[in-house]
Amino acid sequence: MNFNMRQQLFIACFFFIALSSSAQKDWQLAIQTWTFHKYSFLESVDKADSLGVRDLEVYPGQKVGGEIPGVFSFTLDKDARDKLKQYLHDKKIRVVALGVIDKYYYNKDNLEKFFEFAKYMNIPFITAEPEWEDLDEFNRLAAKYKVKVALHCHPKPSSHYWHPDSTVKAMQGRKNIGAWPDIGHWARNGVDIQQALIKVKNKLWGLHLKDVEAFDNVKASDVLFGKGICDIPSVFIQLQQMRFKGVLSMEYEANEDNNMEDMRYNKNFVDSLLRQLLHKLQLKQ
Numbered sequence: 001m002n003f004n005m006r007q008q009l010f011i012a013c014f015f016f017i018a019l020s021s022s023a024q025k026d027w028q029l030a031i032q033t034w035t036f037h038k039y040s041f042l043e044s045v046d047k048a049d050s051l052g053v054r055d056l057e058v059y060p061g062q063k064v065g066g067e068i069p070g071v072f073s074f075t076l077d078k079d080a081r082d083k084l085k086q087y088l089h090d091k092k093i094r095v096v097a098l099g100v101i102d103k104y105y106y107n108k109d110n111l112e113k114f115f116e117f118a119k120y121m122n123i124p125f126i127t128a129e130p131e132w133e134d135l136d137e138f139n140r141l142a143a144k145y146k147v148k149v150a151l152h153c154h155p156k157p158s159s160h161y162w163h164p165d166s167t168v169k170a171m172q173g174r175k176n177i178g179a180w181p182d183i184g185h186w187a188r189n190g191v192d193i194q195q196a197l198i199k200v201k202n203k204l205w206g207l208h209l210k211d212v213e214a215f216d217n218v219k220a221s222d223v224l225f226g227k228g229i230c231d232i233p234s235v236f237i238q239l240q241q242m243r244f245k246g247v248l249s250m251e252y253e254a255n256e257d258n259n260m261e262d263m264r265y266n267k268n269f270v271d272s273l274l275r276q277l278l279h280k281l282q283l284k285q
Contacts, residue, residue, distance in 0.1 A: 026244065029270060030055035030096050032208060032251040033062055035263065040065025041072050045093055047260060051267045057097040057127065057206075057249045060105055060114070072098075074110065074117035081120060096247050097180070097206065099127030100152045111137065115145040125205060125247075127152045127180045129159055135170055135177065142176035150180030150205045155188050155218035162189045164196040171203050178203035182251070183230050184210030188218045193230060197238050206247035209235075209270070222254040224262060225269040236273060 031053050036044040041058060042065035048056060060073040068083050070076045076084065088095065098118050106114060111134070118126055127150050130138045142149045151170055156162035161170065164186070167179050179200040183193050185208075197204065211228035214220040225232055250270070255262050 026246075027239075028055050028096060028206075028247045029053060030057050030206075030247050030249045031263075032057040032059070032249045034059045035250070035252045035259065037062065038256055042066045042068075042087070045091060047263070049091065049093070050260075051263060053250075053267065054092055055094050055096045055247065057099065057247070058095050060098060060101060074113035076117070081117075085121060095121060095123050097125040097127050097150065097249070098123050099125075099150075099180075100129060100154075101126055102129040103131055112141055115141045115147050118147045119145040124148065125150050125180070127206070129154065129161055130170075132160060132170075135174060139174040139176045148205065149177045151177060152208070153181050153185050153189075155185055159185075163191060164199040168199055171200075178205040180204075180206040180208070180247075180249075182208035182210060183235060184208065184212045184222065184228075184251075187212050187215050187228075187230050188220050190216030193235060194238055197235070197242065201242045201244070204242070204244060204246060206249055208251045209248045210251050210253075222252055225250075225266040232269075233273060 031044075031048045031051070033041060033044045033056055036047055037059065039047070040063045044056070044062070048054070058072050060071070062072045064070055064072055064076070064080070064084060068080050068087075070080055098114065101114055114126060125148050126142075128138065129152050130149075138149045141147075151161050151167050153159050153161040153167070161167045161181075162185070164181070167181065171177050171179065181196065181200065186193050186196050209225070209232065211223050211225045211230045211232060212220040213223050213228050215229050248270075250263070250266055252259060252263055252266060
């Protein structure tokens with residue numbers, strides 16, 4: 001079937017509108033507060049707010065700040081937790097995930113306390129890298145507290161989940177465990193991002209949005225979105241085709257002492273990406 005130019009443009013516009021609608025409705029744009037780990041959580045909230053982002057993935061151990069003593073974790077007492085909940089309510093900030101929790105944070109004595117804390121704070125996800133022998137316990141606690149576990153990945157060889165095949169294996173038979181990969185770490189590990197997304201698509205609940213300078217190099221540095229090899233526009237198209245519904249958690253691990261302008265660039269890149277996609281679709285017709 002042949003299409004004239006007007007019909008082709010209409011099809012491109014229709015696809016763009018569908019993609020925009022999906023992203024606006026089903027995708028939550030967040031910031032992983034490790035991006036601002038040199039600052040307190042309250043300072044991170046202010047930074048995210050200035051970027052127009054109200055959803056946060058908070059790493060355990062970040063100093064809360066202000067008049068609330070302690071760190072963002074189960075060690076906060078009830079008074080501190082309640083003050084923090086009220087602060088988040090007043091600021092209209094949502095904590096969408098707590099993590100990443102791995103063997104450096106949890107043990108058999110405190111693991112349940114992370115879930116209890118997440119439940120108390122109305123946090124729907126814990127992002128984690130459990131030890132293999134602890135997967136069933138994570139799954140059990142996720143069911144008990146109704147806080148889902150999403151598997152993250154770090155560079156090989158330190159992470160059990162550096163390859164998506166390991167994530168798929170860990171999720172099998174555990175309905176409360178899904179995936180929350182870092183596309184930058186996938187690239188560092190020499191993993192094809194597009195193929196990896198397809199492998200985990202059935203339980204993909206979120207991801208870390210990142211760009212890095214080199215493929216298959218675990219020491220590759222973070223770069224501004226769109227300046228590296230992660231091909232974020234193609235990632236977005238892939239997510240739309242998969243009918244993804246979840247969290248895009250921006251994380252940036254460069255220029256950490258003064259990264260606000262970089263993060264503003266990254267946020268603007270994401271905001272303008274759909275318009276760029278429309279332009280690319282028109283060029284292809």
